[in-house]
Amino acid sequence: MSKDQPASVQPARRAFLRQSLTLIPVATLASTGLGGAVLADSATPAAAEPARPVTARAYQPTFFTQEEWAFVSAAVAVLIPTDALGAGAADAGVPEFIDRQLNTRYGSGGLWYMQGPFHPDAPSELGYQLKLNPQEIYRLGIAETDAWCKAQFGKAFAQLDLARQQQVLEALDGGTVTFASLPAATFFNMLWLNTREGFFSDPLHGGNQGLVGWKLVGFPGARADFMDWVERDERYPFPPVSISGERG
Amino acid sequence: MSQMKKVDVVIVGFGWAGAIMAKELTEAGLQVLALERGPARDTYPDGVYPQTMDELTYNSRKKLFMDISRETVTLRHSVNDVAVPYRQFGAFLPGTGTGGAGLHWSGVHFRVDPVELRLRSHYEERYGKAFIPEGMTIQDFGVSYEELEPYFDFAEKVFGTSGTAWSIKGQVVGRDKGGNPFAADRSSDFPLVAQKNTVSAQLFEKAAREVGYHPYNLPSANTSGPYTNPYGAQMGPCNFCGYCSGYACYMYSKASPNVNILPALRQVPNFELRNNAHVLRVNLTEDKRLATGVTYVDSQGREVEQPADLVILGAFQYNNVRLMLLSGIGKPYDPVSNQGVVGRNFAYQNISTVTAFFDRDSHHTNPFIGAGGNGVAVDDFNADNFDHGPHGFVGGSPFWVNQAGAKPISGTKVPPGTPKWGSGWKAAVADSYRHMLSMDAHGAHQSYRDNYLDLDPVYKDAYGQPLLRMTFDWKDNDVKMNRFMVERMGKIAEAMGPKAISAGKKAFGQHFDASTYQTTHLNGGAIMGTDPKTSALNRYLQCWDVHNVFVPGASAFPQGLGYNPTGLVAALTYWSARAIRERYLKNPGPLVQA
Ligand SMILES: Cc1cc2nc3c(=O)[nH]c(=O)nc-3n(C[C@H](O)[C@H](O)[C@H](O)COP(=O)(O)OP(=O)(O)OC[C@H]3O[C@@H](n4cnc5c(N)ncnc54)[C@H](O)[C@@H]3O)c2cc1C
Ligand code: SF4
Numbered sequence: 097m098s099k100d101q102p103a104s105v106q107p108a109r110r111a112f113l114r115q116s117l118t119l120i121p122v123a124t125l126a127s128t129g130l131g132g133a134v135l136a137d138s139a140t141p142a143a144a145e146p147a148r149p150v151t152a153r154a155y156q157p158t159f160f161t162q163e164e165w166a167f168v169s170a171a172v173a174v175l176i177p178t179d180a181l182g183a184g185a186a187d188a189g190v191p192e193f194i195d196r197q198l199n200t201r202y203g204s205g206g207l208w209y210m211q212g213p214f215h216p217d218a219p220s221e222l223g224y225q226l227k228l229n230p231q232e233i234y235r236l237g238i239a240e241t242d243a244w245c246k247a248q249f250g251k252a253f254a255q256l257d258l259a260r261q262q263q264v265l266e267a268l269d270g271g272t273v274t275f276a277s278l279p280a281a282t283f284f285n286m287l288w289l290n291t292r293e294g295f296f297s298d299p300l301h302g303g304n305q306g307l308v309g310w311k312l313v314g315f316p317g318a319r320a321d322f323m324d325w326v327e328r329d330e331r332y333p334f335p336p337v338s339i340s341g342e343r344g
Numbered sequence: 345m346s347q348m349k350k351v352d353v354v355i356v357g358f359g360w361a362g363a364i365m366a367k368e369l370t371e372a373g374l375q376v377l378a379l380e381r382g383p384a385r386d387t388y389p390d391g392v393y394p395q396t397m398d399e400l401t402y403n404s405r406k407k408l409f410m411d412i413s414r415e416t417v418t419l420r421h422s423v424n425d426v427a428v429p430y431r432q433f434g435a436f437l438p439g440t441g442t443g444g445a446g447l448h449w450s451g452v453h454f455r456v457d458p459v460e461l462r463l464r465s466h467y468e469e470r471y472g473k474a475f476i477p478e479g480m481t482i483q484d485f486g487v488s489y490e491e492l493e494p495y496f497d498f499a500e501k502v503f504g505t506s507g508t509a510w511s512i513k514g515q516v517v518g519r520d521k522g523g524n525p526f527a528a529d530r531s532s533d534f535p536l537v538a539q540k541n542t543v544s545a546q547l548f549e550k551a552a553r554e555v556g557y558h559p560y561n562l563p564s565a566n567t568s569g570p571y572t573n574p575y576g577a578q579m580g581p582c583n584f585c586g587y588c589s590g591y592a593c594y595m596y597s598k599a600s601p602n603v604n605i606l607p608a609l610r611q612v613p614n615f616e617l618r619n620n621a622h623v624l625r626v627n628l629t630e631d632k633r634l635a636t637g638v639t640y641v642d643s644q645g646r647e648v649e650q651p652a653d654l655v656i657l658g659a660f661q662y663n664n665v666r667l668m669l670l671s672g673i674g675k676p677y678d679p680v681s682n683q684g685v686v687g688r689n690f691a692y693q694n695i696s697t698v699t700a701f702f703d704r705d706s707h708h709t710n711p712f713i714g715a716g717g718n719g720v721a722v723d724d725f726n727a728d729n730f731d732h733g734p735h736g737f738v739g740g741s742p743f744w745v746n747q748a749g750a751k752p753i754s755g756t757k758v759p760p761g762t763p764k765w766g767s768g769w770k771a772a773v774a775d776s777y778r779h780m781l782s783m784d785a786h787g788a789h790q791s792y793r794d795n796y797l798d799l800d801p802v803y804k805d806a807y808g809q810p811l812l813r814m815t816f817d818w819k820d821n822d823v824k825m826n827r828f829m830v831e832r833m834g835k836i837a838e839a840m841g842p843k844a845i846s847a848g849k850k851a852f853g854q855h856f857d858a859s860t861y862q863t864t865h866l867n868g869g870a871i872m873g874t875d876p877k878t879s880a881l882n883r884y885l886q887c888w889d890v891h892n893v894f895v896p897g898a899s900a901f902p903q904g905l906g907y908n909p910t911g912l913v914a915a916l917t918y919w920s921a922r923a924i925r926e927r928y929l930k931n932p933g934p935l936v937q938a
Contacts, residue, residue: 296752297400313777318397320585
């Protein structure tokens, strides 16, 4: 596109080009007219990557307590397990992602309309109606689940074996357990949504480390230029790229 | 309260409607001020590479959308229910900031099917009065396609729309080339040829043809090549980056008020855009016959009075209605007595999606590739292109594949029967993501006596003003139409030979679900028409009751369209602006006598 700009290119557009030049992951330069050659350079199929064991980097939670951290680490590993297809949510850094998200405006409910009065029993089709924000949902949901596990099985969730953990999450998901402080399914749905978010979002948010989520499904991340691929009914061969330029 | 210097025109909101009005009225030599509640926004820094390629920030956390913590609407399914706030984004996503939702819309850029502009008359003529169900309040717009054609044509040139014409001045030019045989005649071609089609759209095209329908290229306000519009604004070719709906375009390829109109307005001394200016109300003279300006809250929370001779409400469909109610413009609608007009005929979009899953060896649909307005559609069941007689419902629906770029947090789908989580889910996601496609039946939605808007008695916004209340639910007509359409569209999916199909079909008695995204195509509430008893605006979008207030936006639609609304919003805004320029300014007063 830069080729088509006349000399009097508007200031915002100049800023755009300036900005892009410093930050652009290579593959996208093709369509900006700045060099098709770099595209070929990145054409390493994902399959050629040497297999290496993936685990999440060390992280010190700042929202979660140690008990909560143990719960979240165990739970996300059940929701998206590490298996023959590769790393799961825990190994991708999803617990770090959730901890960091809970320290944002999202975590404190700042992205929701949170004025009363509250009608938590309104029909579910009218959307979320509790007065709890995400931080509170995790805090109460984890405490309730751990207390329930201790009452049923004598141990906190993180200490249960895998089969039991699956059973517990199924019970939360199916709403077959009742908590006093919030609906179990509300907690479960948030945990499951945040797990997918952490597994599939750009690694700059803390999860999807090593781009494992994107490699699993074949999502190319921030490549964002498919001019030459639109019409082709074939496998897109390039590995994913993150916002910071990391390759999968 | 501080008072600002009087201007000729104050425009509330700077989305498509506000920007078009600003351009037209500055051209007429007027001093124009646009007040926009949201922040200043532009391609830089809101749509730069690579920061904008961030699904979590822009899609999950909705960075560019309205700040719902400060103001929202309340919802209920019937007049007997208690309304509760729309606390989290779900069914619809209103915009904010410079460009409004126009900065981050998708870009499907349609005209209108002429029949839909005179819907009630047409149905009565073809099927008889009794065919329209009791309680359905559809009516005519009061303006014809022929009258609007020049404005559709010009808007496409401003937007830089890509598409394939069927006929130009009566001459068929688009047969077997991707034109839509059901499309109304045009005075000139699209400014750009249609974009390339994704694999998903190609599959849809082939399958639709096989089952006997007539596929055509979706008209998209995403560029198929470089373009300069009549205002001198430049666009580069869309590269199908896939970060389109909900994102600002980093390639200057998607039409927006920011890219296509604002650069020209910046050049003229008689235009000012004031951001972070939230308008509370339109001020009226004591007799409520004339507006004197508006009052807004500035970035520091101060109330400011802005006098003006002419007030344009371009604040988006439901905000326009709310501002009218808050200001006392027009008589509020009461569904019980069926009196009043402001809030009347609130309608939405009756949409359903069908997803086809292919074997991983059969097709690579690569859903991450796409552009917001791009795709292939059929109109065989849109508007009144088929005989509704035997089917007993009002309304039509285009079907399409409109692959706008599906990213993995929100865009991974799995075949029916897949476990919800765990290794089974993981394997299914890995297997499906690159081998599926979705198609929509983008149905029209009709208006009814008891689907309406008024002010909520309980909930307030951050400024202490009542929220707007939506009373809304699906009716049997909507469900009948939806089921009919999903069955017809399902035939296209079947013809593609997928290994699995999942279809969302409405059930009788099913309630409107505000928690899942449908469209941001909300209509009505301040509708145009020919009779002040059943419309808030005359055919020029001028308030019947306060002649110096004009209200462009989908709030003027008496019912929802089969197509997306923005093409008609833009054309009506140009039409209204023309009437202001050529008639109102010479002789301010009602343009139509009640
Ligand atoms: C994700 C998405 C995709 C879409 N895709 C399509 C599509 O493909 N095709 C199509 O036809 N349509 C599409 N739409 C709809 C389209 O965006 C709208 O029809 C169009 O933007 C409406 O223009 P408008 O000017 O009426 O309102 P808006 O664009 O919403 O602009 C209104 C402006 O008014 C401002 N405002 C509101 N209240 C106040 C106040 N009190 N004081 C000051 N300012 C105020 C708002 O902040 C906003 O900036 C899409 C919408 C969304 C959200
Ligand atoms: S898909 Fe095209 S129009 Fe949409 S944001 Fe990407 S480059 Fe722009």
